[in-house]
Amino acid sequence: MTDWRERLTVPRDQFIPPVVWVDDPATGGFTAVSRDDDESRWRALVDADEPIITQVDDGETPLGGIGLRPSSSCSQPSLVAAMLDVLDVREGHRVLEIGTGTGWNAALLSERVGDSGYVVSVEVDADVADDARGSLARAGYRPLVVTGDGAKGYQPHAPYDRLLCTASVRTIPRAWIDQTRPGGLLVTPWGTDYGDDALTCLEVHEDGSASGRCGMNLAFMRLRHQRRDFLDPTAEEISAADQTVTSRGGRELFEMITFSQAAFTIGLRVPNCYVTVEDVDDDHRKIELHDVRSQSWARVSLVRGHNPWTVHQLGPRRLWDEVDVAYDWWLAAGEPTPDRYGLTVQPNGTHTVWIDTPDNDNRWSLGNESESV
Numbered sequence: 185m186t187d188w189r190e191r192l193t194v195p196r197d198q199f200i201p202p203v204v205w206v207d208d209p210a211t212g213g214f215t216a217v218s219r220d221d222d223e224s225r226w227r228a229l230v231d232a233d234e235p236i237i238t239q240v241d242d243g244e245t246p247l248g249g250i251g252l253r254p255s256s257s258c259s260q261p262s263l264v265a266a267m268l269d270v271l272d273v274r275e276g277h278r279v280l281e282i283g284t285g286t287g288w289n290a291a292l293l294s295e296r297v298g299d300s301g302y303v304v305s306v307e308v309d310a311d312v313a314d315d316a317r318g319s320l321a322r323a324g325y326r327p328l329v330v331t332g333d334g335a336k337g338y339q340p341h342a343p344y345d346r347l348l349c350t351a352s353v354r355t356i357p358r359a360w361i362d363q364t365r366p367g368g369l370l371v372t373p374w375g376t377d378y379g380d381d382a383l384t385c386l387e388v389h390e391d392g393s394a395s396g397r398c399g400m401n402l403a404f405m406r407l408r409h410q411r412r413d414f415l416d417p418t419a420e421e422i423s424a425a426d427q428t429v430t431s432r433g434g435r436e437l438f439e440m441i442t443f444s445q446a447a448f449t450i451g452l453r454v455p456n457c458y459v460t461v462e463d464v465d466d467d468h469r470k471i472e473l474h475d476v477r478s479q480s481w482a483r484v485s486l487v488r489g490h491n492p493w494t495v496h497q498l499g500p501r502r503l504w505d506e507v508d509v510a511y512d513w514w515l516a517a518g519e520p521t522p523d524r525y526g527l528t529v530q531p532n533g534t535h536t537v538w539i540d541t542p543d544n545d546n547r548w549s550l551g552n553e554s555e556s557v
């Protein structure tokens with residue numbers, strides 16, 4: 185296999201807007217870098233094998249402001265190449281991309297399908313979609329860029345041979361399966377509220393189901409409408425919460441939270457649980473778990489020199505206890521990594537996750553799209 189740089193045959197810089205956003209430790213948010221003001225810094229960002237944030241806060245934060253949440257980006261080049269490989273796009277294919285962003289990936293897809301295929305790309309943000317149309321036209325590519333909610337796919341040009349989502353999802357929308365031909369492939373970062381995502385490739389079957397394996401572990405921004413949400417209880421509510429201690433040590437806690445091999449499994453065992461981590465200072469870290477639907481919340485406070493650490497739990501679910509049980513399950517199951525999992529979506533939308541093979545005893549249902557897995 186050639187180096188990923190050689191496989192990305194469309195230059196990235198034509199698609200990067202003149203203003204991009206970078207993580208700024210000084211403010212704790214994201215600040216703008218403008219090509220006009222600092223060309224060498226802008227160029228270094230474009231040339232690096234890193235994602236580039238091209239919009240924050242759905243475009244609501246003005247230049248000079250501090251962004252709180254990335255809302256559009258140009259993905260990391262080596263990851264773009266890996267996703268295209270998994271998608272296995274060939275000349276003549278009809279491809280639907282969800283999440284146009286800068287349009288770079290739509291250009292790469294257009295190159296691969298050639299004149300005998302076509303590419304439709306759906307972007308939810310009208311300004312982002314307009315910019316992408318402009319960049320694509322200047323670079324000589326004419327995929328159809330549609331402004332809309334990609335969770336609905338794009339029926340007018342269905343069926344597609346390939347569907348690629350470049351944002352992450354918690355559930356596979358029914359429309360994506362319906363609009364992909366039997367034997368076609370659907371590739372998306374997929375994961376739960378809790379852990380990172382896994383690059384998941386499903387084949388669509390004649391009966392309207394889809395199944396396939398999870399692959400590399402990655403972190404992507406969520407499809408809008410499937411974004412995670414959190415609770416922020418008052419000091420009064422926290423003082424009334426159940427208070428216990430955890431016997432877990434630092435290494436275990438590290439393994440139990442995001443960016444670890446266990447987190448993917450924990451998310452699959454503990455539904456609707458979003459984890460946030462805040463470093464209050466060098467000696468104090470807060471791990472919080474949130475289930476907005478049931479209004480359940482938990483916090484583990486790690487204060488250097490004060491273990492065993494305090495756990496507060498609020499609401500009908502005991503989220504920390506659930507995570508604790510799920511971590512033991514992961515250890516007992518042989519510490520499965522994300523790439524050992526697979527997913528089947530039934531015609532009725534039920535998502536079933538399995539380890540190694542679909543008929544393994546280690547398989548369980550995650551519910552369906554309307555129950556919002």
Ligand SMILES: C[S@@+](CC[C@H](N)C(=O)[O-])C[C@H]1O[C@@H](n2cnc3c(N)ncnc32)[C@H](O)[C@@H]1O
Pocket residue numbers: 255256257258259282283284285286287288289290306307308309312332333334335350351405406407408409
């Ligand atoms: C990681 S970026 C995509 C990168 C892009 N493919 C590129 O080549 O630059 C994710 C994009 O998905 C878009 N997005 C989020 N939710 C969406 C939705 N429901 N429908 C369509 N696009 C969505 C975001 O606005 C953002 O532009």
